[in-house]
Amino acid sequence: MNAPLICDLLVVGAGPAGSAAARAAARQGVSVLLAERRRRVGLPVRCAEFAPLPVGKYIDWSGPEITVQTVKAMRTFLPGADPLENLFPGAMIRRDRFDQELARQAVTAGARLETGLQIYWRTPEGIWARDGNREVLIRPRVIIGADGPCSQVARWMGQKPGPFLIAAQVSLKLAGPLDHTRVYFHPEISGGYGWVFPKGDRANVGVGLEAGRSGALKAILEGFKRQRLEEGLVQAPARPAGGGLVPVGGLKDLWQENLILAGDAAGTCHPISGAGVGNALISGELAGDAAAAAVIQGTREPLKNYRDELGSLLGPSLSRAAAKRREMIRAWNGADFNGLIRKNWIAFREYYRR
Numbered sequence: 001m002n003a004p005l006i007c008d009l010l011v012v013g014a015g016p017a018g019s020a021a022a023r024a025a026a027r028q029g030v031s032v033l034l035a036e037r038r039r040r041v042g043l044p045v046r047c048a049e050f051a052p053l054p055v056g057k058y059i060d061w062s063g064p065e066i067t068v069q070t071v072k073a074m075r076t077f078l079p080g081a082d083p084l085e086n087l088f089p090g091a092m093i094r095r096d097r098f099d100q101e102l103a104r105q106a107v108t109a110g111a112r113l114e115t116g117l118q119i120y121w122r123t124p125e126g127i128w129a130r131d132g133n134r135e136v137l138i139r140p141r142v143i144i145g146a147d148g149p150c151s152q153v154a155r156w157m158g159q160k161p162g163p164f165l166i167a168a169q170v171s172l173k174l175a176g177p178l179d180h181t182r183v184y185f186h187p188e189i190s191g192g193y194g195w196v197f198p199k200g201d202r203a204n205v206g207v208g209l210e211a212g213r214s215g216a217l218k219a220i221l222e223g224f225k226r227q228r229l230e231e232g233l234v235q236a237p238a239r240p241a242g243g244g245l246v247p248v249g250g251l252k253d254l255w256q257e258n259l260i261l262a263g264d265a266a267g268t269c270h271p272i273s274g275a276g277v278g279n280a281l282i283s284g285e286l287a288g289d290a291a292a293a294a295v296i297q298g299t300r301e302p303l304k305n306y307r308d309e310l311g312s313l314l315g316p317s318l319s320r321a322a323a324k325r326r327e328m329i330r331a332w333n334g335a336d337f338n339g340l341i342r343k344n345w346i347a348f349r350e351y352y353r354r
């Protein structure tokens with residue numbers, strides 16, 4: 001084993017949360033190690049790739065390298081009802097390039113990015129990581145867990161992963177251009193929904209459902225895809241386009257000793273819509289600033305403040321959504337399916353009623 005790696009801040013995971021955190025902290029002059037277990041940041045893509053407009057505050061995504069097309073609205077489809085259209089502007093992005101650009105900006109700001117480095121163990125000597133057969137000991141002063149839905153850092157804090165939606169997706173050619181995203185609810189897509197998100201001349205077509213029903217995922221995606229083919233919206237053949245876990249439990253406990261969490265590791269993904277890129281950036285940037293302040297001031301107070309600040313910023317909307325999700329799951333197989341979705345899906349006015 002080589003000499004331990006010493007750094008002020010270890011950021012675990014170079015997704016949007018981790019890279020935003022590393023960028024923010026490095027800009028304040030602290031030494032940052034950004035550890036990513038994948039060999040290439042952003043790959044494979046596990047995302048439907050819609051990013052809402054405010055994400056542009058964190059990264060210039062307007063160029064064609066990242067943005068494939070803009071989107072104006074979202075259409076919601078319920079069985080036997082006319083679709084509802086809401087303004088919901090944003091962009092369909094190349095998520096791999098989006099993540100890579102954020103990581104590049106973190107490095108430009110001074111962070112050291114190590115890909116292929118998996119963090120796995122915490123002992124009194126430090127944090128242990130491996131890169132193939134190479135064992136690495138890291139001695140950071142502060143650690144940000146931005147390691148996604150099954151966060152190792154959250155486990156060190158005594159937290160269990162989940163609850164989750166499980167999602168799968170394919171890419172299909174569109175029959176014609178689409179300027180909106182489409183979301184479909186059906187009793188079979190248990191606790192979740194199907195989507196068609198346009199990406200130029202193709203679309204990401206997927207379903208997400210309660211993780212407990214993962215055995216049905218393949219068949220439900222197949223059925224959903226067949227319906228979209230039959231209605232002439234898309235054309236075969238399909239290409240696989242990734243899938244994964246979406247944490248839908250709401251905010252976790254964000255701080256313990258010298259550890260803080262950001263992004264999916266912190267439960268910032270919206271429990272109803274499953275959208276997580278925006279909140280990953282918000283929490284990542286705040287976490288990076290807090291970690292840098294903790295290092296510079298030599299106290300843990302900024303980490304505690306981060307917990308309080310993010311809690312008041314995102315806590316109310318995420319806990320409302322988590323409560324809505326519990327209500328939705330309880331009544332999913334009830335008589336009034338469309339009424340249930342109207343009360344519990346963000347596109348309907350009923351969602352916002354007290």
Ligand SMILES: Cc1cc2nc3c(=O)[nH]c(=O)nc-3n(C[C@H](O)[C@H](O)[C@H](O)COP(=O)(O)OP(=O)(O)OC[C@H]3O[C@@H](n4cnc5c(N)ncnc54)[C@H](O)[C@@H]3O)c2cc1C
Nearest residue numbers: 013015016017037047048049050119148244263264276277
């Ligand atoms: C199928 C699917 C579709 C989605 N579609 C959308 C969408 O259209 N719009 C949207 O806003 N959100 C979407 N989401 C949610 C969104 O992708 C996440 O909320 C977002 O990626 C969270 O960013 P993050 O940085 O917190 O975590 P991640 O993007 O998961 O990044 C975590 C990183 O940590 C790394 N890592 C994990 N463990 C370790 C370790 N031990 N050591 C080192 N590195 C580690 C991982 O390799 C990964 O790169 C979707 C999710 C899924 C699964």
